[in-house]
Amino acid sequence: MSDAPSGSAGRLIHLLKLIATGPHVFSLGALAERAQLPASTVHRLLKELLVAGFVERGTGQLYRPGRELHRMASQLVARFDLVRSARPFLDDLVAKWRETAVLCAYSPVSRNAVIADTAATPHPLRFTVEVGGEISLAWGALGRAILAFLPPGEIEVVIREAKIGPLSGKPRSPRPQIEADLDQIRQQNYARYYDPENDIAGIASPIFGVNGEVLGCIGVTMPSNRYQRHLEDDLAIATREAGQEVSKLAAIAYS
Structure with missing residues (x-):
């Protein structure tokens, strides 16, 4: 016991x-x-x-x-339903950019993210993203879009416990590189991920609560070859705006 x-x-x-x-x-x-x-x-x-x-x-x-x-x-659900509030923005991302849109909710207890909802791309070539799946915060756009905005102590624990990438099987990046990446995410308010070896890429932006705490993130995921179409900031800006709009709804619900 x-x-x-x-x-x-x-x-x-x-x-x-x-x-x-x-x-x-x-x-x-x-x-x-x-x-x-x-x-x-x-x-x-x-x-x-x-x-x-x-x-x-x-x-x-x-x-x-x-x-x-x-x-x-x-x-609590009546005050703010994250999935219901974010769903129109997931659908809009798919309609405009034709890539799978994903909503993640952050769990402070387990220090990871859980896939709360998805909207699938119409492309036949796509990844299966299952609701309920766990996302490690130390890797990928979805995880790091949350990690960058956690309190320093929580960031330290996540980095310290991160060992091997769940997809790549490689050790995590050196700490200075991670810290530099997180600083850039804070400045841009979105995270990018590109892994051609595993043919996956993504862009994600944080969702905040009324007191500035991070509730989760909204993002898009795609095969890495299609990522080349989005090297400009068009999709990144659209993802950031979606995160900002859902954050506004959360602030209104809890005010």
């Missing part, structure tokens, strides 16, 4: 995440097994969640997510 967090608060949050992402109904034993915690500990924490309305009793010895948990989740 070494993977379970320590402390009551950490364990309570751990259980809430498992409840939110798990089956609609669950038993005490099943939740304890998923949480890698003793059943007695999970039973005690479930009592607290029952009182708060985050968990409710089901039939028999089963539990289910509570109405208070659903209510809070609905309120």
Whole structure:
């Protein structure tokens, strides 16, 4: 049970995440097994969640997510739905530039990005980009468009933990080169990536929340041979403008 967090608060949050992402109904034993915690500990924490309305009793010895948990989740989604807000901009990028458009959401807990939505290119030659896939922040336009705008401490952790590129299989660039690349991304407000060996390229721009925190990014990905058509800043500027417009919607939602 070494993977379970320590402390009551950490364990309570751990259980809430498992409840939110798990089956609609669950038993005490099943939740304890998923949480890698003793059943007695999970039973005690479930009592607290029952009182708060985050968990409710089901039939028999089963539990289910509570109405208070659903209510809070609905309120957050109603305030700002990143996928719904960004979808028109994904479609517009594909319509104008005929390349696959991708929306990524940043996860501060795991320090990576998750593909939240895509709009596919009409070209028959294209990459399969699956919703739910994880993006490493240390490589590629999508990852670095987020990495460049994280707090220095988080950037340090990401760079330190980055070892081998997920596509290239090569070690990461030297730190001075990474820092120079991130500085350029901050100045331009978009990131570029070009890897002809693996025939992939992309451009991405960050999406910010009301307080300037990075929420994710919006970008385009394509085979590297088509990247040559976009060496001018036309597509980069369009991607940056899309990121800025989604950021405005986020600022309005949370203001």
